[in-house]
Amino acid sequence: MLRQIKPKNARSKRALAKQEPLMQENAKTTLFLKGTSSSSLVNDLLTDIHSLKRPYAIRFTKKNPIHPFEDASSLEFFSQKNDASLMVFGSHSKKRPHSMTWVRCFGGQMLDMLELYVVQETARTLQQFKGEKCKVGVKPLLSFSGAQFESPVSNQYTLAKSMFVDFFRGAETQTIDVEGLQLLISFFVGEDGEDGHPAKIQMRCWRIVTKRSGQKVPRVEVEEIGPRIDFRVGRTREANEGVLKEAMKTGKGSEAKPKKNVETDVVGDKIGQIHLGRQDLNELQTRKMKGLKRGRDLDIDEEGEGEGEGAEEDEDVISEEEQDMGNGVKLKRPRLT
Amino acid sequence: MPGDSTPAASQAASTSALKSAPSAASHPDPSSITVTKAIPPTFDLGNLLCHDPTPLPPLPPPALLAATARDCAQSLINQLLTACPVVTAAAGGGVLMALPPATFPLPREKPLPRKKAETTWERFAKKKGIRDRKRGEGGREYDAGKGEWVPRWGYKGRNKDGEGGWIVEVDEEKERGLEGEGTGKTVRGEGRRDRVEKVRRNERKQRANERKGRKSGGGG
Numbered sequence: 263m264l265r266q267i268k269p270k271n272a273r274s275k276r277a278l279a280k281q282e283p284l285m286q287e288n289a290k291t292t293l294f295l296k297g298t299s300s301s302s303l304v305n306d307l308l309t310d311i312h313s314l315k316r317p318y319a320i321r322f323t324k325k326n327p328i329h330p331f332e333d334a335s336s337l338e339f340f341s342q343k344n345d346a347s348l349m350v351f352g353s354h355s356k357k358r359p360h361s362m363t364w365v366r367c368f369g370g371q372m373l374d375m376l377e378l379y380v381v382q383e384t385a386r387t388l389q390q391f392k393g394e395k396c397k398v399g400v401k402p403l404l405s406f407s408g409a410q411f412e413s414p415v416s417n418q419y420t421l422a423k424s425m426f427v428d429f430f431r432g433a434e435t436q437t438i439d440v441e442g443l444q445l446l447i448s449f450f451v452g453e454d455g456e457d458g459h460p461a462k463i464q465m466r467c468w469r470i471v472t473k474r475s476g477q478k479v480p481r482v483e484v485e486e487i488g489p490r491i492d493f494r495v496g497r498t499r500e501a502n503e504g505v506l507k508e509a510m511k512t513g514k515g516s517e518a519k520p521k522k523n524v525e526t527d528v529v530g531d532k533i534g535q536i537h538l539g540r541q542d543l544n545e546l547q548t549r550k551m552k553g554l555k556r557g558r559d560l561d562i563d564e565e566g567e568g569e570g571e572g573a574e575e576d577e578d579v580i581s582e583e584e585q586d587m588g589n590g591v592k593l594k595r596p597r598l599t
Numbered sequence: 600m601p602g603d604s605t606p607a608a609s610q611a612a613s614t615s616a617l618k619s620a621p622s623a624a625s626h627p628d629p630s631s632i633t634v635t636k637a638i639p640p641t642f643d644l645g646n647l648l649c650h651d652p653t654p655l656p657p658l659p660p661p662a663l664l665a666a667t668a669r670d671c672a673q674s675l676i677n678q679l680l681t682a683c684p685v686v687t688a689a690a691g692g693g694v695l696m697a698l699p700p701a702t703f704p705l706p707r708e709k710p711l712p713r714k715k716a717e718t719t720w721e722r723f724a725k726k727k728g729i730r731d732r733k734r735g736e737g738g739r740e741y742d743a744g745k746g747e748w749v750p751r752w753g754y755k756g757r758n759k760d761g762e763g764g765w766i767v768e769v770d771e772e773k774e775r776g777l778e779g780e781g782t783g784k785t786v787r788g789e790g791r792r793d794r795v796e797k798v799r800r801n802e803r804k805q806r807a808n809e810r811k812g813r814k815s816g817g818g819g
Contacts, residue, residue, distance in 0.1 A: 283709035290708050347708040369709050403647045405640075405671035409654040428705050431646045437686050438647075441693040443676065448668040455657040464659070468668055470676075475632045479680050482632075482673040484665065501706070509706035530685040 281345050283369075285513045289433035291346040295322040297329075297353030303385060304352040304360050310388040310489040311350065314447070314467065316398050318432065320344055326351075330363045331497055334372040342370040348429055360385075361496060364425050368501075368509040376418070376425055377496035381462065384492045391488035396445040396469055401432045403443060403470070408451035410461060418495045419451055422463055446470055446484060463493040634674040642678050645701030649675040719808040762790040 269275035294312045296305060312321050328336045330351055337349055349365040360380040366373045388395070404427060406412075410419040430447050450464040468484035475481040501509070523535040640651040649671045655663070683696040717725075724730070739748045740757065750756045769786050777784045784792070 283712040285712060287708050366706065367708075368706055373706060401647060403649070403672060403675055405649040405651060405668060405675065407651040407653065407655060407667045407671060409652055412650060412652040424705065427646060427648060427703055431648070431701075434645070434701060435698060437695045437697050439693050439695055440680075443647075443679070446668060446672045448664075448671060450655055450659060450664055450667065452655040452657045452659050461657065464664065466664060466668060468672070470672055472676075477632060479632050479677050482669060482676050484669045484672055486665070506706065508710060510704060511707065511711055513711050526684050526686075 289318045290348050290428065291344065292319045292348040292350065292429060293322065293340055293344055293346040294319060294350050295326055295328075295340070295352070297351065298325045298327050299354055300325070300352050301354035301360050303382060304354055304362060304380060306387045306389075307380060307385065307489055307491060308350060308352045308362070313388065313398070314402070314430070314445075314489075320346060330365060330375055331377070331499065334365070334375070337365055338367065338370060338372055341367040341372075350429075358496065362493075364422075364429070366425065366428060366501075368505060371505070372499075373505060373509060374421065374425075374501040375497075375499040376421055377498065378422070378463070378493035379496050381492040381494060384490065386488055386490040388488045391486060391490075393485065393487065394469060395487055399432075400442050400445050401435065401438060402430055402445040402447045404430055405446065405448040407448065408461075409453070410451045411449070416500070418460075418498050419463070421498055421500065422493075422495070423449070426465075444470055445487075460495055463495065465489075465491045465493065632673060632677060634670045634677070636670065636674075640671060640674055642675060643701060643703045644679060644683065645698050646703050647675065647679075647698075648703055718812055720805075758794060759790070763787075 267274070267278065269278050292312075292315050294308050296308065309321075312319050322340075326336065328351065330337055337351070341347060341349065347367040349363075349367070351363040351365060353361050353363070355361075358377070358379065360382055362378050362380065364376045364378065366375075406423050406426075408419075410417070411423045413420050426447075426449055446468040448466050448468065450466070452461045454461050467487050467489060469487045471483045471485055472480035473483060523537075525533050527533055636651070636653050638651075638653045640649050640653075642649055651667065651671050653667075655667070659667075679696065683698060686695040686697050737751070738753075739750055741747075742749045742757070752758050767786055773789075774786055777786065
């Protein structure tokens with residue numbers, strides 16, 4: 263258990279505030295670490311998966327005397343210390359060859375674990391594939407093929423699917439650049455064989471190449487870029503039901519409010535509808551003129567009294583020039599319509 | 600003869616298509632963008648995720664994996680480009696697409712944030728029904744006697760009513776007490792003294808509450 267620190271200065275206060283729970287969470291960080299004995303194959307594959315996961319990944323290089331299924335407290339410590347809730351632990355022994363333990367944490371405590379053994383014969387690292395690679399930090403497309411991933415009852419394959427989605431989906435985004443759709447990580451699981459061996463999970467990574475199809479949507483081709491890993495499923499630890507229920511909660515108000523009267527058309531332009539009140543035409547501001555000034559009106563009233571009623575009836579609006587020409591002798595009150 | 604060889608070739612193609620149903624060979628047109636699957640895949644576009652429930656044989660050959668992956672990628676990109684609205688990018692970038700919110704259920708990293716503990720003042724204000732006022736709001740009230748709006752406090756404030764009147768009623772007991780101290784206090788300053796004391800009391804309470812809040816570690 264991590265010591266509870268009371269922040270003494272602004273910097274450590276900020277650092278602690280960054281780790282506080284959020285309504286809308288940031289992308290999960292993954293920690294890569296290895297046990298006291300680990301094979302070079304597992305190390306290489308961990309490096310490759312780390313490179314797929316960047317920038318949301320931390321890699322440890324020292325050996326750690328940890329056995330996750332016997333005592334996960336060290337992993338929990340690392341999780342809290344590094345603010346990382348996902349972990350991949352690599353180890354190798356005669357009984358459990360080339361094993362990778364995928365661990366998920368919730369609130370600094372271990373939630374669930376899945377042990378996968380790499381099949382040595384078919385494994386290929388990133389370096390063993392020639393050709394162009396993907397850019398760092400692109401959000402990958404994920405695909406899960408095989409009936410066992412879709413099982414209605416939770417089993418090791420549905421757990422693996424949930425784990426892999428959590429590990430590889432990257433940051434949540436509202437928008438995505440079409441150029442960024444470069445990487446496909448696909449997982450396959452066949453039906454169980456007749457010999458009683460459970461099916462392997464096969465992980466393949468592809469670069470997506472698009473070609474013109476003559477239509478709006480391009481023709482998609484895939485090119486394997488590695489790593490290529492086949493997993494045999496080992497031990498699993500399912501999440502505690504109560505803890506899982508707590509972890510699956512989504513806060514109220516986290517879903518976006520529907521925006522009224524704003525829509526986007528086919529071209530992508532934003533169109534908004536505005537509601538105005540009823541227009542009062544009596545209040546309408548028309549052209550401003552000297553002759554219309556209220557101050558003048560009063561003066562004219564006083565002057566115009568001698569003129570008589572008849573003169574006032576057939577008057578017109580006077581422009582400024584007319585006024586000047588008239589030398590200000592007679593100013594008529596404009597007719598207000 | 601070419602006339603004889605073409606049907607044979609198409610025959611071979613069709614049999615290979617039968618052997619591995621969704622393989623690349625099953626697409627006659629290399630520029631086709633349509634994907635046909637026994638069970639249509641479902642999508643979670645927020646996570647760029649494609650669920651393809653079509654069963655695979657126990658030991659799928661590499662070609663089948665490649666074809667399945669291609670089909671998944673194609674159908675996912677078809678779905679993305681048709682279902683997602685395009686957002687025009689501001690800074691000369693490429694085409695941005697708006698993604699719907701993710702639907703695949705995943706556990707959170709940390710529990711939902713807890714509400715901050717109420718401070719003593721907040722608890723008290725709730726009990727008394729005191730709410731925050733905006734600046735300038737409620738600073739004036741209607742004085743029916745004068746028939747106009749007057750300030751509640753401050754210059755010519757209503758809380759100073761009765762101070763500085765030209766005639767003051769004297770309580771003899773009190774008057775004697777004031778004189779006895781010999782501090783120069785008079786009955787005229789009574790109202791002001793009360794007012795200032797009220798302010799000081801409030802400040803004292805405020806400090807005490809802050810101290811209490813810090814000690815219990817809540818709210819702060």
